[in-house]
Amino acid sequence: MTSLPADERIAGAGLLRRLLIRPELGSVVGAIAVFAFFSSQSPVFRSADGVANWLDPASTLGIMAVAIALLMIGGEFDLSAGVLTGTTGLVMVTLATKYGWNLWAAMLAGLVLALAIGFANGLLVVRTKLPSFIVTLGTFLMLQGLNLGVTKALTGTVQVSGLRRAEGYDGAQALLAGSVTVGGVDFRVAILWWIGVTALATWVLMRSRAGNWIFAVGGNEQAARAVGVPAARTKIALFMTTATAAWLVGSIMALRFTSVQANAGIGQEFIYIIAAVIGGCLLTGGYGSAIGASIGAVIFGMADKGIVFAGWDADWFKFFLGAMLLLATLANRLVRRYAEEVRR
Amino acid sequence: MTPPLLEAREIGKTFGSVIALRGVSMLVRAGEVTCVLGDNGAGKSTLIKILSGVHAQDSGEYLLDGTPVRLGGPREALDRGIATVYQDLAMIPLMSVWRNFFLGSEPVAGPLRRFDVALAKRVAREELRAMGIDIRDVDQPVGTLSGGERQSVAIARAVYFGARVLILDEPTSALGVKQAGVVLRYIARARDRGLGVVFITHNPHHAFPVGDRFLLLNRGTSLGQFDKDAITREELTSLMAGGAELDDLAHELDRHGVAGPAPAEGSAAEKEPVNGDEPPGQGAGGEPALGRRPVED
Numbered sequence: 348m349t350s351l352p353a354d355e356r357i358a359g360a361g362l363l364r365r366l367l368i369r370p371e372l373g374s375v376v377g378a379i380a381v382f383a384f385f386s387s388q389s390p391v392f393r394s395a396d397g398v399a400n401w402l403d404p405a406s407t408l409g410i411m412a413v414a415i416a417l418l419m420i421g422g423e424f425d426l427s428a429g430v431l432t433g434t435t436g437l438v439m440v441t442l443a444t445k446y447g448w449n450l451w452a453a454m455l456a457g458l459v460l461a462l463a464i465g466f467a468n469g470l471l472v473v474r475t476k477l478p479s480f481i482v483t484l485g486t487f488l489m490l491q492g493l494n495l496g497v498t499k500a501l502t503g504t505v506q507v508s509g510l511r512r513a514e515g516y517d518g519a520q521a522l523l524a525g526s527v528t529v530g531g532v533d534f535r536v537a538i539l540w541w542i543g544v545t546a547l548a549t550w551v552l553m554r555s556r557a558g559n560w561i562f563a564v565g566g567n568e569q570a571a572r573a574v575g576v577p578a579a580r581t582k583i584a585l586f587m588t589t590a591t592a593a594w595l596v597g598s599i600m601a602l603r604f605t606s607v608q609a610n611a612g613i614g615q616e617f618i619y620i621i622a623a624v625i626g627g628c629l630l631t632g633g634y635g636s637a638i639g640a641s642i643g644a645v646i647f648g649m650a651d652k653g654i655v656f657a658g659w660d661a662d663w664f665k666f667f668l669g670a671m672l673l674l675a676t677l678a679n680r681l682v683r684r685y686a687e688e689v690r691r
Numbered sequence: 692m693t694p695p696l697l698e699a700r701e702i703g704k705t706f707g708s709v710i711a712l713r714g715v716s717m718l719v720r721a722g723e724v725t726c727v728l729g730d731n732g733a734g735k736s737t738l739i740k741i742l743s744g745v746h747a748q749d750s751g752e753y754l755l756d757g758t759p760v761r762l763g764g765p766r767e768a769l770d771r772g773i774a775t776v777y778q779d780l781a782m783i784p785l786m787s788v789w790r791n792f793f794l795g796s797e798p799v800a801g802p803l804r805r806f807d808v809a810l811a812k813r814v815a816r817e818e819l820r821a822m823g824i825d826i827r828d829v830d831q832p833v834g835t836l837s838g839g840e841r842q843s844v845a846i847a848r849a850v851y852f853g854a855r856v857l858i859l860d861e862p863t864s865a866l867g868v869k870q871a872g873v874v875l876r877y878i879a880r881a882r883d884r885g886l887g888v889v890f891i892t893h894n895p896h897h898a899f900p901v902g903d904r905f906l907l908l909n910r911g912t913s914l915g916q917f918d919k920d921a922i923t924r925e926e927l928t929s930l931m932a933g934g935a936e937l938d939d940l941a942h943e944l945d946r947h948g949v950a951g952p953a954p955a956e957g958s959a960a961e962k963e964p965v966n967g968d969e970p971p972g973q974g975a976g977g978e979p980a981l982g983r984r985p986v987e988d
Contacts, residue, residue, distance in 0.1 A: 550805075553808075554805050554806050554808060555803075555804075555805055555806050556797040556799060556804070556806050558806065559786075559790055559793070559794060559797055559806060562783065562785070562786050562790065563783050563786065563790075563794055563795075566783035566784065566785045566786055567782075567783045567784070570782060570783055571783065571794065571795070573777075574794050574795035574796070575766075575795035575796065576794065576795045629785075633783065633785045633786070634785045
């Protein structure tokens with residue numbers, strides 16, 4: 348393999364420039380700042396127990412944020428992703444407790460349903476060419492109604508519970524909702540799932556054909572189609588990916604609490620988008636990173652638990668989240684300007 | 692002699708009651724540039740769309756390598772080696788040069804069919820260099836390239852993916868003078884690599900230096916196809932601007948009756964180098980002169 352000599356014009360400034368246009372940059376700086384801040388406020392925060400504590404909310408959020416980041420890079424939104432975590436959990440618990448299904452079979456049924464909903468979302472967006480914001484807002488509201496209506500009709504209450512008695516619970520619990528002990532500290536096993544999802548998504552984005560297509564359909568769908576990129580297929584697959592992630596998180600949550608509320612997951616959809624945006628995703632698509640979205644989730648987890656560790660009122664959390672979002676979006680806009688500037 | 696790569700014979704196309712193109716003939720040989728010139732509405736886009744397989748002609752014959760064909764679509768045209776680079780370019784500004792270069796035709800390797808990034812970067816760099824395109828860094832987003840550089844990358848991509856005929860839709864029209872010159876140089880480079888080039892433009896000053904053959908269109912009909920030695924830059928410009936029409940316009944606008952375009956440039960124009968430094972529309976044709984003369988004088 349011959350390597351051509353580097354152009355003399357990219358010497359020196361190249362590294363800094365390359366670093367600056369990384370989509371993750373803002374979130375890395377933000378994460379370091381937030382960690383430093385809460386570490387100085389509370390010694391527990393920086394202890395191993397503390398880390399295990401704030402990595403827990405970061406993990407389930409991170410799995411979703413990574414999937415949403417892929418979708419956003421592909422130029423679409425999914426507002427139904429949050430409520431879908433509730434739907435899949437409800438289906439799984441209902442089938443396992445009320446109808447006596449084996450838990451693994453119930454989980455599989457949840458996956459099939461999630462894939463079907465993701466496919467329907469994608470197909471609607473691709474066929475109607477309506478903004479995905481509207482299409483998935485529609486499915487979001489429909490699922491919200493279904494979750495409540497069906498749960499009430501079947502159980503007479505707004506929750507399903509008793510998963511612990513289901514056949515196959517112990518194995519599934521260990522796999523998705525258990526913990527691993529590292530150096531005497533219990534870490535949730537969901538953290539491993541999160542790391543795995545992030546690694547897989549990063550590989551797909553950076554090192555697979557599909558990754559190239561995702562960037563392309565989000566950057567300029569017409570141009571992508573003109574050079575033979577299967578744009579519709581790519582987008583539908585992305586919606587099915589977020590649905591699969593919602594199923595994974597819904598199953599983790601259901602196994603952890605052994606019950607699911609009918610309103611589970613509602614309101615989370617924006618948190619996923621916020622984490623993805625803090626991680627460098629552009630709202631207009633075509634740019635972003637899976638690692639960035641994961642780091643966005645870490646910031647979220649640190650702030651969520653850090654405020655409690657520091658002994659503050661949890662109300663401050665929302666303020667903090669809003670400020671992070673604004674800062675991140677402003678930083679992203681600068682990056683985009685820089686990347687798109689045309690020198691004539 | 693080998694048959695031309697691409698030939699159109701008496702091609703016609705109608706859209707409903709509108710006759711977009713009537714009896715147009717042209718040919719493209721390997722290693723030659725055929726320029727298609729015409730004003731807005733002359734039928735240039737319709738002709739390209741027929742050549743690139745987007746539309747099928749209603750009358751006349753379309754021949755590739757001397758054999759009549761009927762293309763089923765742009766994909767078939769591409770498979771037969773006819774690549775079209777449109778003015779608005781199939782490029783994604785936020786993606787790097789190498790990602791754009793291979794978009795839709797990514798090389799894969801290994802059991803996981805991963806995108807062979809190292810190969811893609813190397814080939815993109817080498818191909819651009821072979822075309823004489825001096826890109827600072829193939830990792831930079833296409834959005835940071837100038838308009839001329841983007842056109843050049845699109846041309847290099849078409850050449851790499853096996854194009855035999857390269858159709859360029861107004862590649863220089865949105866560019867500044869220097870950038871247009873850069874693109875003209877790559878057109879010449881593609882020609883030297885043995886491709887047949889169809890260069891669509893409305894600027895005779897861009898067409899004349901690189902063209903081997905000129906097809907002039909006016910209102911959907913052909914004003915004729917001329918070899919380079921059969922026409923001068925002035926004749927080309929005059930035909931292009933509508934010849935007699937322009938003379939009439941000159942009469943109409945100039946009460947003192949100075950007839951026709953000013954013949955000031957004379958033969959000097961023919962010797963001009965292929966650098967595109969001449970500002971478009973400033974040469975023969977006399978349009979600026981007309982524009983500057985106050986009518987109320």
